[in-house]
Amino acid sequence: MENPSEVNYTIELNNVVKKYKDFSLDHVSFKVPKGNIVGFIGENGAGKTTTIKALMNLIFLDEGQIRVFGLSYKENEKEIKEQIGIVYDESCFHETLQVSDINKIMSNIYKNWDQKVFYSYIEKFNLPDKKVMKEFSRGMKMKLSIAVALSHHARLLILDEATSGLDPIVRDEILDIFMEFIQDEDHTILVSSHIISDLEKIADYIIFIHKGKIVFNRSKDELIYNFGIARMSEAEFENFPKENQQGVRKNKFGVEVLVNNKQELMQQKHEYVLDNTTIEEIILFMVKGELK
Amino acid sequence: MKGLILKDFYNLKKYGRQITIILGVFLIFGIMMKSSLYICFMIMLYGTMTIITAMSYDEKAGFDKFALSMPIKREDLVKSKYAVWLIIMFSALLVSFVTGLVINLFVGGNYIEMIISMLAVESVYIILFSIVIPIFFKFGVEKGRMYMMAVFIIPSILGAVAAGVINKAGISINENQINQIIENDMYLIIAGAVIFVILAVYVSFRVSVRIILKKEF
Numbered sequence: 001m002e003n004p005s006e007v008n009y010t011i012e013l014n015n016v017v018k019k020y021k022d023f024s025l026d027h028v029s030f031k032v033p034k035g036n037i038v039g040f041i042g043e044n045g046a047g048k049t050t051t052i053k054a055l056m057n058l059i060f061l062d063e064g065q066i067r068v069f070g071l072s073y074k075e076n077e078k079e080i081k082e083q084i085g086i087v088y089d090e091s092c093f094h095e096t097l098q099v100s101d102i103n104k105i106m107s108n109i110y111k112n113w114d115q116k117v118f119y120s121y122i123e124k125f126n127l128p129d130k131k132v133m134k135e136f137s138r139g140m141k142m143k144l145s146i147a148v149a150l151s152h153h154a155r156l157l158i159l160d161e162a163t164s165g166l167d168p169i170v171r172d173e174i175l176d177i178f179m180e181f182i183q184d185e186d187h188t189i190l191v192s193s194h195i196i197s198d199l200e201k202i203a204d205y206i207i208f209i210h211k212g213k214i215v216f217n218r219s220k221d222e223l224i225y226n227f228g229i230a231r232m233s234e235a236e237f238e239n240f241p242k243e244n245q246q247g248v249r250k251n252k253f254g255v256e257v258l259v260n261n262k263q264e265l266m267q268q269k270h271e272y273v274l275d276n277t278t279i280e281e282i283i284l285f286m287v288k289g290e291l292k
Numbered sequence: 293m294k295g296l297i298l299k300d301f302y303n304l305k306k307y308g309r310q311i312t313i314i315l316g317v318f319l320i321f322g323i324m325m326k327s328s329l330y331i332c333f334m335i336m337l338y339g340t341m342t343i344i345t346a347m348s349y350d351e352k353a354g355f356d357k358f359a360l361s362m363p364i365k366r367e368d369l370v371k372s373k374y375a376v377w378l379i380i381m382f383s384a385l386l387v388s389f390v391t392g393l394v395i396n397l398f399v400g401g402n403y404i405e406m407i408i409s410m411l412a413v414e415s416v417y418i419i420l421f422s423i424v425i426p427i428f429f430k431f432g433v434e435k436g437r438m439y440m441m442a443v444f445i446i447p448s449i450l451g452a453v454a455a456g457v458i459n460k461a462g463i464s465i466n467e468n469q470i471n472q473i474i475e476n477d478m479y480l481i482i483a484g485a486v487i488f489v490i491l492a493v494y495v496s497f498r499v500s501v502r503i504i505l506k507k508e509f
Contacts, residue, residue, distance in 0.1 A: 108295030
């Protein structure tokens with residue numbers, strides 16, 4: 001068995017295939033390097049939740065392998081899950097429970113449950129100790145789930161659409177917590193979301209999934225540095241080199257081309273307009289434009 | 293696993309209070325009707341049925357998916373539910389014994405007969421729920437309820453049909469004869485029943501584990 005501290009990748013998915021009647025994960029492979037925040041992006045129904053379920057061993061694979069902390073689920077399920085903090089899009093706590101009940105339940109589930117840390121988050125998030133879950137707002141429930149995920153000394157935090165549906169102030173508070181968590185270089189975060197602007201703020205890497213396939217897995221800085229949008233007329237487009245086009249959008253004013261060699265093009269003499277772009281625009285281009 | 297059991301008991305706290313009030317009303321009925329068995333059977337039924345409430349709370353919260361994302365084995369998810377079921381059921385049986393004895397102190401009655409009736413009814417409850425619980429694990433509580441009705445109703449219909457057939461065929465059942473058999477082989481029948489009940493719970497548990505091992509969340 002590999003020594004976990006020597007493993008460079010917290011998560012490794014290798015050719016994961018899961019077939020459903022109307023949807024499949026199609027040979028999904030990616031690696032999440034230790035010590036990073038990775039944004040997992042895709043529209044609703046693209047396969048984010050299915051991938052996370054596969055990652056948590058909640059569904060059975062048709063093909064492929066998954067390793068977490070360099071370990072496989074077959075022999076090390078408990079050991080792996082002790083070290084993962086998970087937050088789903090819906091709170092999974094029963095309506096009748098109070099914070100103190102959850103503390104007692106979790107202390108009997110996680111070996112490393114840390115009551116002190118838990119209550120420090122409860123205080124930090126201003127969560128009421130005596131109210132039952134039924135009276136909690138969605139934001140409060142989500143904060144509680146995050147408090148639970150962070151209170152057993154997890155090394156990997158997985159969030160499945162956890163910040164969707166929250167107001168911007170709460171989302172910002174939560175993003176701050178993630179930044180705090182990632183200060184330890186042994187920690188890793190995988191955040192799935194369709195709110196790309198959140199991920200743009202914090203992610204080191206962006207993995208983009210579309211129709212069950214991974215479109216790209218790249219560093220955010222590299223994406224922003226190298227990708228750009230060239231705006232030109234139809235005539236200019238005819239002569240524009242094809243090899244670095246990632247997407248094309250035509251409208252009545254002309255043609256917009258998503259390119260992955262912005263820096264190179266900037267060095268060349270050109271008539272067209274070359275703009276910087278955002279992750280959100282890159283994704284929209286790839287999904288809505290003619291995907292290359 | 294202790295965490296899962298605790299979770300069920302915390303969840304059922306409020307439900308327990310409601311049931312206690314309902315059973316209080318039944319107790320008054322029981323005393324008015326001068327019958328201890330009625331209230332005893334009700335306590336036992338609620339005790340056996342509470343597991344469905346616990347499972348429906350989990351389903352509503354989407355807890356199973358979350359539980360299996362924690363260091364909890366699939367088998368322990370099932371084990372904890374059977375543990376909660378048996379703990380509440382036997383506690384309810386104990387409460388109904390005590391209730392029955394106290395009522396009998398006031399209204400009089402045959403203690404032995406009462407205890408045997410209670411054990412017989414409890415055995416039927418356990419066997420029926422041994423069938424029902426794996427169904428709930430397989431289909432969830434909402435769909436499971438329909439199948440549960442079938443499990444409860446089909447034996448009654450079959451019984452009624454069998455009685456009809458026996459009557460039509462002109463076979464007369466001699467009650468005395470049956471009582472004689474029961475009296476002569478009482479210990480054997482009790483031992484057989486106990487073994488059958490234990491076996492039913494064990495098989496039910498194994499089936500539920502198999503279902504959960506194959507289930508996707």
